[in-house]
Amino acid sequence: MDTSASVKSTDSLQGDERNSERNKIIETVKLTKSFGGHTAVSDVSLSIFDKELKSIIGPNGAGKTTFFNLLSGQMKPTSGEIFYKGNEIQNLPPHKRTKLGIGRSFQITNVFPTLTVLENVRLAVQAKHNIHYSMFRHYKYYKHLEEEAYQSLEKVKLEPKAEHLASSLAHGEKRKLEIAILLSLDTQLLLLDEPTAGMSVDEVPQIIEVIESIRDQRDRTIILIEHKIDLVKHLSDTIAVLFHGKKLADGSPEEIMNNDQVQSAYLGGLYNDAED
Numbered sequence: 001m002d003t004s005a006s007v008k009s010t011d012s013l014q015g016d017e018r019n020s021e022r023n024k025i026i027e028t029v030k031l032t033k034s035f036g037g038h039t040a041v042s043d044v045s046l047s048i049f050d051k052e053l054k055s056i057i058g059p060n061g062a063g064k065t066t067f068f069n070l071l072s073g074q075m076k077p078t079s080g081e082i083f084y085k086g087n088e089i090q091n092l093p094p095h096k097r098t099k100l101g102i103g104r105s106f107q108i109t110n111v112f113p114t115l116t117v118l119e120n121v122r123l124a125v126q127a128k129h130n131i132h133y134s135m136f137r138h139y140k141y142y143k144h145l146e147e148e149a150y151q152s153l154e155k156v157k158l159e160p161k162a163e164h165l166a167s168s169l170a171h172g173e174k175r176k177l178e179i180a181i182l183l184s185l186d187t188q189l190l191l192l193d194e195p196t197a198g199m200s201v202d203e204v205p206q207i208i209e210v211i212e213s214i215r216d217q218r219d220r221t222i223i224l225i226e227h228k229i230d231l232v233k234h235l236s237d238t239i240a241v242l243f244h245g246k247k248l249a250d251g252s253p254e255e256i257m258n259n260d261q262v263q264s265a266y267l268g269g270l271y272n273d274a275e276d
C-alpha cells in the first residue's frame, strides 16, 4: 500500500485540504497501541508534510509520548501502519529508522560525558560518513569532519562551548548538543519530545531560538511535543491534538485555538498548561 505524496486523507479537515498538494514525509494510518485493556493511541491517521513544523498537543495521558514511541520504533503498534516517504516502516527497529533519517532527541546514546562537545558531534559526523578512526591516518583527514561538526554546533549556538567537556554542560546546553548530533546525522525528521522540559527560565528562549532557526531553514521536518501552548502557537505550522488516544483535531494554530472541541477537551486547561 503506497500512501505517499499528494494522497488526500480520508478525514477532510481544513488543514488537510490546504496541504493536499504537498508531499507527506510521514503518515500514520489507523495507528493503534494498546497496553492490555488500555488503548493509549487509538486509530490515529495523521499526515506530516515535508519541511513543516508540526506540534502534537493534548492533556496528560493523551498518548503523545506513545505516539512518538511508535514513530521512532521504541514501540510496535498493535495495529495500523506508518509510512515514511511512502514506505511502510512500522516493523523496523529504531536504528534502521535512524538510518532512514528519523531522529529522536533522547535516542542519542553516543553522548560521551568525558569527551568534549565538539568530539561528541564529530563522532556523529564520522558515523554518518561511516568512517572509523585509524591512528595511521593523517590528522588532516579528520579536520573536515571537525569542521562539519563545528557547523552543527553553530546551528544550535553551542560553538562557544566546543572545547568544554559534555559533562560540564547545563541541562539546556545538553539538549542543544543532542540536537546538534541529530543534525550531524543528517536527520530529516526531528522528533523533539518536550525540548523545554526542565529548563530554567533563561534557557527556554535559547532553545526556542534554535528550533525556530532550524524551522526557518526549511530543509528538515520537525515534530514537537510540547505543553507550553504559547510556544506551540508561535512555532508551529500545524498542530494535531490528541485526546484519550484519539486524534481530536489537526490544523493551523488559529484553527486549533478556535476549535470548540479542543477548548472543551481541555476545559480551559489549554491555557493553564502554558504556565507549566
Ligand SMILES: Nc1ncnc2c1ncn2[C@@H]1O[C@H](COP(=O)(O)OP(=O)(O)OP(=O)(O)O)[C@@H](O)[C@H]1O
Pocket: 035, 038, 039, 040, 058, 059, 060, 061, 062, 063, 064, 065, 066, 067
Ligand atoms: N508502557 C506502558 N504500559 C502501560 N501503559 C502505558 C505505557 N505507556 C503509556 N501508558 C499509558 O498510556 C496512556 C498514554 O500515555 P502517554 O505517556 O503516551 O501520554 P502523554 O500524552 O505523553 O502524557 P504526558 O503529557 O503526561 O507525558 C497513559 O494512560 C499511560 O499510563
